[in-house]
Amino acid sequence: MLTLLSLSAQAQRLSGKVVDAETGLPVPYASVSVLHSRVGTTSNAEGEFELRQAVLPGKLVVSELSHRTDTVAVASASAVLQVRLKPTAVVLPEVKMGSYTAELIKKAYRQLERTNAQQAYSAAFYRQVTRLDNEPTEIQEMIWHAKSGNTGLAGTAMAQGRYAKKKTVLNFKNFSLYTKKNQISLFKSDTALLKTLLGPNPTELNTLRLLGVTQDGTHQLVEIGFAKKAAPNTEYGSLLIDETTLQVLRYRTVTQALNVRINNPAFKLTNQATTLEWVFRPTPTGGAALLDHIKVDYQATLHRPLRSDMKVQASSFTLLYDGQTKAPADVTYAAAQSGESDLQVIEAMAYNAAFWQNNSAVKRTPLEEAIIKAFEQKGAFGTMLTP
Template sequence: MRKYFLFFLLIFGTIAHAQIIQGKVVDEISGEPIPFVSIGVIGTNNSTVTNDAGEFVLKNIILPAKLRYSHVSYLLLESEISTANNLYVKLKAAAINLKTVTIDPYRGERLVKAALEKTKEFEKENFYGKAFYRQLTTIDGKAKQIYELFYDLKFNVSNVEGWIAKQSRFAESNEGISFSMSNQSYLTFLLAGSLFEGRKMGKYVSLKTLKDFEITVERYIEQKEQDVAVVSCKYKGKKKDFYTNFTYYIGVDDSKIYRLESSAFNLPLKVNATSKMPPNVTTVATFNGANTPIPVLESISTKLFLHLSTRNRSISPVINSMLTVYQLDKNLNTQNFTELNKKIQDKTVVESIAYNPDFWKNNPIVKQTALEDAFIKMMESKSAFGTMIDTQ
């Protein structure tokens, strides 16, 4: 009996000391927030990424713990923490080396080719993780609609292959003109990778299309382990084509991709309004290779820009989405995942799951920027999430 008592006492003691850590990461010199910083608990699979405001949340942390802060443009920082108080973390910018950029004009192409070949070795390997997705629509700078979903994901180095929605909520303001992007999650999932081989639409960087792009090393970021080359790939074809420019952050020694920024132009999207100019989308994807053979998706931010004319007025909707894989878990592979499909509507998925306000209340993963926080609080005050739409 005494053994059982000690066993349960040990479990209770462990749970009792689990903490929620919140903090902010800023530039050491300017004090400006740093988005997309990877923060991981050393020795565990627990990690997160800072949002646009440099803020982060980590849950279920047993103190004391050692945290690792990494960003391709800043020096790696590891620090021990013994308190759950809000952390204010300063990162030192890595040195930038421009001296060797113009020596070899083909250096950039070789770096990208080596990185894509390295990534292609793992294209059939699947990874599994828990993720949080938020999509915020603004019109002329004013928040109008928000989706939030928790997913279990199946993904690889190319994209998210399958998903299971676990929790969801949606709210919308009906004041003035509204606009809805019905399946931007599909676009986010589709772009959530670093290998774009075999794409049937548009002009992407791939092993077969390198000659279609002007490839230049912009700079080298001097990290302790290795230099990281920042390589831009700009499409050389017709500007009326549906094409994507890329900027790769590639390890010079290991040929691994740690960050990928893209700008896609002339997307073939259909909207129920007159488009004044072709839509375009920008993405920032970060990849973490701390516990995997190849850096895998950690986060992807997608921003879709539209310029429309409707009801005799011009509007400029911007749809921001952020997908964060906050925990890798290979045990999720036994589930039946819904395959990636552009015909699936986000709102239909949201409404298929009963809204659970207790789940969302004070959820440590749900961390907002100031604009998102203000809109969510307004919607919660009107019970808009419970009714699915603000009718006040």
């Protein structure tokens, strides 16, 4: 535990960085939360994080699925805080008899069902990058007011948006739908109808395999792999469950079921595959885990008449930050709509340059230099390129 001394509590802007205690390398997407609360944030790809209005002195709980959770006492925000997380000890899985993995998933599902009504309210930063033959052709960024639960996003309200794009042969109309609409589990009164992995019948359609167990303090994190019985190469993935609290902390799936439809009848998409990953922050109370971030990656091959095939990739990352348990009185959340156009929604909002310049989540997740240079070329347009 790191300890700094202070004289009085006051709200401050706290910046820090999470690194591996052994290698010194940044720890990306680590959970940083205020002790005994549901308020927190996540480190970016470089391990950096920022908490606005942090009440100091105070204590932070810092965790990441491959490292031991640490509690950090902080006195003031006068300097950048460095948190050094120790890697988790890998425990060789014991021989589990029979249906251990299936029973653990059933218990986790029941925990999800019991705590599903516990909602969190936060801001969410969404970034989508489209690439054709590895060349960036489109960026869309949105800030949402987000309502979330222990299975994914439950509703959003648009706050701000911006974009940059080039004229190309293919654009995605509503790629954010994958992020907004998909859930790691469903709940129905007739459980016999549930065919999801995280349900009362996890082995009905899937084969399960124990991938490993890691020790995080007094908690054992169990990773279970799964694959669809009928066609294991078309849908597979893994989930991470805290054996003590039964909270689902990560769910990752690769599927060929989420196919993209294309308007041009002369074009054809093949080899379509979508990877979705949800990561949740554990809560010490054993209630609902908090949605931390969502990743989506789509890849396919585009066939065109008399032209060479083109590699298509669209990827998005959604980071939830500035969370609270009380619903804002002035925000109306809406469920995902299939017919919406992301670009039209962005263009309908008045662009606010100062908003983007001062947004903490945007500052913590800078664009890659190669992407920036790709849109400095002639022919690119959009609000992100406005001086």
